[in-house]
Amino acid sequence: AQSVSQHNHHVILSEAASLELGCNYSYGGTVNLFWYVQYPGQHLQLLLKYFSGDPLVKGIKGFEAEFIKSKFSFNLRKPSVQWSDTAEYFCAVSPNTGGFKTIFGAGTRLFVKA
Amino acid sequence: DTGVSQNPRHKITKRGQNVTFRCDPISEHNRLYWYRQTLGQGPEFLTYFQNEAQLEKSRLLSDRFSAERPKGSFSTLEIQRTEQGDSAMYLCASSSRTGDYEQYFGPGTRLTVT
Numbered sequence: 001a002q003s004v005s006q007h008n009h010h011v012i013l014s015e016a017a018s019l020e021l022g023c024n025y026s027y028g029g030t031v032n033l034f035w036y037v038q039y040p041g042q043h044l045q046l047l048l049k050y051f052s053g054d055p056l057v058k059g060i061k062g063f064e065a066e067f068i069k070s071k072f073s074f075n076l077r078k079p080s081v082q083w084s085d086t087a088e089y090f091c092a093v094s095p096n097t098g099g100f101k102t103i104f105g106a107g108t109r110l111f112v113k114a
Numbered sequence: 115d116t117g118v119s120q121n122p123r124h125k126i127t128k129r130g131q132n133v134t135f136r137c138d139p140i141s142e143h144n145r146l147y148w149y150r151q152t153l154g155q156g157p158e159f160l161t162y163f164q165n166e167a168q169l170e171k172s173r174l175l176s177d178r179f180s181a182e183r184p185k186g187s188f189s190t191l192e193i194q195r196t197e198q199g200d201s202a203m204y205l206c207a208s209s210s211r212t213g214d215y216e217q218y219f220g221p222g223t224r225l226t227v228t
Contacts, residue, residue, distance in 0.1 A: 043220065107155070
């Protein structure tokens with residue numbers, strides 16, 4: 001069965017620290033990849049997405065993610081976090097089979113200390 | 115605000131009762147999704163509509179669950195004979211017909227079954 005694994009459930013960082021959140025998926029075919037973010041009290045919203053082309057994608061608020069096909073990974077990075085990045089981050093995968101089923105990971109709660 | 119709206123935002127019901135939730139997607143979006151999210155987990159895909167056609171349905175969706183999108187606009191999710199295990203946040207999302215797979219999420223309906 002298709003699945004998405006996020007390596008860390010909780011991460012605590014100080015402001016200006018670098019961030020890397022791991023995401024691995026299990027699916028042998030072509031996929032579309034996403035990172036969604038949920039800020040406290042807000043809806044889930046898209047942070048960035050990968051469909052094809054350059055495996056390094058840039059999203060909003062200085063986030064980027066790298067797709068490594070051989071490792072089935074799509075890790076999220078930010079060189080310097082801010083207190084406002086405190087949120088829950090979800091990695092998601094949609095198999096590119098013509099359907100639109102999206103599978104989410106369990107999420108990583110990030111807390112950034114001011 | 116022209117985002118995805120969901121009603122009600124909260125529902126408390128007794129076991130065995132039926133409940134119905136409504137989702138109004140962004141007006142020009144032809145794709146609509148329902149997810150269920152429990153504490154500490156990411157959203158779990160339930161079902162997907164393209165216009166009024168229900169194209170995918172998760173095995174998680176037992177016979178007690180039914181979803182409709184009669185005119186290709188709003189959608190309803192009904193749970194019959196609710197069980198305590200149905201307590202969760204029910205999320206609705208929509209996406210456009212342009213091939214952009216970004217899903218726009220609503221605020222969710224939190225269901226508590228007592």
